[in-house]
Amino acid sequence: MCGAGLFAPALNAAGQDTQPNILFIMADQWRKQAVGFMGEDPVQTPNLDALAQMAVAFDNAFSNNPVSGPNRACMLTGKYTINNGAWANNVPADPQDESSLGRLFKQAGYQTGYVGKWHINGVEDMVTDPTRRHGFDFWFQSIAHNHFRGNYYAPHISDKRFSVEKWGPEYETETAIEYLKSVGDKPFCLVVSYAPPHTGGGPGFEDRYQPGKPYRLGYGYAAPAQYEKLYQDDYAEHLIRPNILPTGNDPRTNCYAHAVPGYFGAITSIDEQVGRLVEYLRQSGKLENTIIVFTADHGEMMGSHGLMTKGVPFEESVGVPMIIAWKGKIAPARQHCVINSIDLLPTLLGLAQLQIPASTDGTNYAPLLLGEKFNTPKYAFAEFNFGGVGEACRPWRAVFSEDFVYILAGECKFKQAFAPEGYVLFDRKKDPYQMHPITRSMGYDEVIDRYHAILKAHLEELGDQFLTTMWHTPTLPSKPTLNKENVDPNWNDDFLQRKQKRDNRK
Ligand SMILES: [Ca+2]
Secondary structure, X not given: OOOHHHHHHHOOOOOOXXXXXXXXXXXXXXOOOOOHHHOOOOOOOHHHHHHHOOEXXXXXXXXXOOOHHHHHHHHHHOXXXXXXXXXXXXXXXXXXXXXXXXXXXXXXXXXXXXXXXXXXXXXXXXXXXXXXXXXXXXXXXXXXXXXXXXEEEOOOOOOOOEEEEEOHHHHHXXXXXXXXXXXXXXXXXXXXXXXXXXXXXXXXXXXXXXXXXXXXXXXXXXXXXXXXXXXXXXXXXXXXXXXXXXXXXXXOOXXXXXXXXXXXXXXXXXXXXXXXXHHHHHHOXXXXXXXXXXXXXXXXXXXXXXXXXXXXXXXXXXEOOEEEEOOOXXXXXXXXXXXXXXXXXXXXXXXXXXXXXXXXXXXXXXXXXXXXXXXXXOOEEEEEXXXXXXXXXXXXXXXXXXXXXXXXXXXXXXXXXXXXXXXXXXXXXOOOOXXXXXXXXXXXXXXXXXXXXXXXXXXXXXXXXXXXXXXXXXXXXXOOOOOOOOOOHHHHHHHHHHHHHHHHHO
């Protein structure tokens, strides 16, 4: 408990003198199916299962833009891609954005901290310039995906990056707990952003490869041995989802089986670290006054439809875990309504009774979480343009409800699922594995028309010119139309030139 005089700005709209703390935990490439209580993947997450017992856990949470940088920008700003500027990996989100998690809680008098992977500061993601940290004061950034020997940048320790020989999630959790000890009784907003279960490289990955990519040892899915041992079944023989395309046991071609121990092992290891964080809050007496979020930037296909990683509109790629806990305040429940990554920011502001900027696109779900009257959104949206700058444009736009997903796609590698006109509908309840694409004259024409109109209206409202510039366009643009140009207009051109030079040397 703190006296209001210590941090008068922390008084919220209701005049409360104690603000709830925020612990925002995210992982990279963690699909929603890979949480134990969901009953889908054969994965062990006892700590998240326990967290869900004191939380609202959303079954239908969707990444807005299922690739790293873009969806991190969506989560932290509460804005759609078109409005936050991060349209591909390595394109910076506007560091001055007025709608930004760290900045808004700092302005409200919170101690703000960020531990782990960032990836929204463009090509030079190591954030040496404090004005580019979106309001986070304590800065402990992990760089790239060397999960067993992480590279870190922490200006209070060194002005240069340094590496630490330890499993990243474990080290970062220790760092986060040290930070929590340092804030004392002041309200905090801390993001802990784990880089696994995303693929990685460096020490510990020597015998790994990323299925679906050209055979190259030294990069792939991995976790400390004790966690991988939990998942040594012959997954090539026992497909974990019916929509996986079996490709045999050859490690050079197998879509997923050789990735399972590393992927699920990393998940179980992070689950243990989430447990440590929650336990610290419990022991320090802060659990009842801390809102805990667990989510991910996007999912992982893991062999479904013959695909790995993300970037596509299928359930495994866009579906993310979303657990929001506030012990004693939020009644535990499983929620089936749709929710997007951009809704987290306004929801946290709503729970803390802080003002939500007018420019925020997301919806405040706080009333739903607190059992108050709430007009539940019926639709969630997702999009994709590029993976990284300079990569092929594979754009699509999608609208989700609890019942259906309707997708429009331009040029993309999964086009076999689509009608020649570039659309597809899936019945999410009857066909959860999306093995039966629906096009016209299959009894769903009214639904197709209705969802097309909803998606079109959404794109028009945003000023997204997808329908005219990307859908059915032989020459795709080098970048999508944005309402908010990023603050370094030359940054991306410079990157493209450097990439071109590198490619020419190969
Ligand atoms: Ca990612």
